[in-house]
Amino acid sequence: MSLSVDTREVDGVVIVDLGGRITLGDESSGKLRKAVRDLLAQGNKKILLNLGEVSYIDSSGLGELVSSFSTASSQGASVKLLNLQKKVQDLLQITKLYTVFEVSTNEADAILSFS
Amino acid sequence: MGECRRLELRLDSVISTVDAAELCAKGLAREGGYGEEQVDRLGMAVREAAANAVTHGNAYSAEKSVHFSVEMNDGRLVVKVRDEGEGFDPGEVADPTSVENLLKASGRGLLMMRALVDEVDVRNASPSGTEVVLVLHGPATEEEGQ
Numbered sequence: 001m002s003l004s005v006d007t008r009e010v011d012g013v014v015i016v017d018l019g020g021r022i023t024l025g026d027e028s029s030g031k032l033r034k035a036v037r038d039l040l041a042q043g044n045k046k047i048l049l050n051l052g053e054v055s056y057i058d059s060s061g062l063g064e065l066v067s068s069f070s071t072a073s074s075q076g077a078s079v080k081l082l083n084l085q086k087k088v089q090d091l092l093q094i095t096k097l098y099t100v101f102e103v104s105t106n107e108a109d110a111i112l113s114f115s
Numbered sequence: 116m117g118e119c120r121r122l123e124l125r126l127d128s129v130i131s132t133v134d135a136a137e138l139c140a141k142g143l144a145r146e147g148g149y150g151e152e153q154v155d156r157l158g159m160a161v162r163e164a165a166a167n168a169v170t171h172g173n174a175y176s177a178e179k180s181v182h183f184s185v186e187m188n189d190g191r192l193v194v195k196v197r198d199e200g201e202g203f204d205p206g207e208v209a210d211p212t213s214v215e216n217l218l219k220a221s222g223r224g225l226l227m228m229r230a231l232v233d234e235v236d237v238r239n240a241s242p243s244g245t246e247v248v249l250v251l252h253g254p255a256t257e258e259e260g261q
Contacts (some may be wrong), residue, residue, distance in 0.1 A: 024166050025130035063220035066217075066220055094227060
């Protein structure tokens with residue numbers, strides 16, 4: 001299942017709605033990377049990745065999330081996560097990436113957190 | 116539990132090998148009576164092992180194969196993934212959870228495998244390469260799975 005990527009803006013925050021799997025080599029990782037880089041190139045500083053419909057992320061996909069976070073940080077932008085499924089949440093625990101990412105379960109709260 | 120099921124494949128060093136290995140392992144695990152959570156965890160671990168074999172071990176070489184087997188025997192499911200690469204010392208793999216490595220884009224596969232299945236062994240293969248052995252203990256009962 002390939003990754004779907006849709007963007008929308010709410011109160012100055014760009015929400016990237018992702019769906020499917022983020023895994024090695026099936027273009028999904030590349031899609032995520034390109035989406036975040038395009039948003040940064042357009043000057044967006046507040047990016048919320050909605051993973052509510054992402055059923056699975058492998059280590060390569062986690063690497064893409066980390067790269068997106070690092071690239072954004074280096075440009076003075078923020079990348080935060082929204083609505084993790086249990087499997088993805090477990091992976092963030094295992095890898096301790098929960099210490100890197102700010103994660104929300106509520107979209108309105110997540111948007112407020114950028115202000 | 117005395118019944119033995121085994122599948123052995125020689126796969127190309129391409130990305131689709133990762134999907135094939137995952138599907139085969141999950142299929143046999145389901146046949147062996149494992150619940151969906153265990154099947155999913157195994158599938159994720161197998162993906163990591165196969166991805167390492169294709170990308171790091173064999174470096175996508177058309178001359179090298181990924182040797183994959185999955186066996187259900189005596190209530191244990193054992194998956195072996197072997198590459199034909201240079202091999203590596205797992206003891207020298209940096210801890211991806213240490214602060215200085217958290218923002219690295221790679222290096223989490225082995226950690227994930229160890230967290231997802233009951234046993235993981237990484238060993239040098241003969242004549243070259245690395246073999247990763249992933250073991251799931253017997254299918255969890257309904258109570259254990261909760």
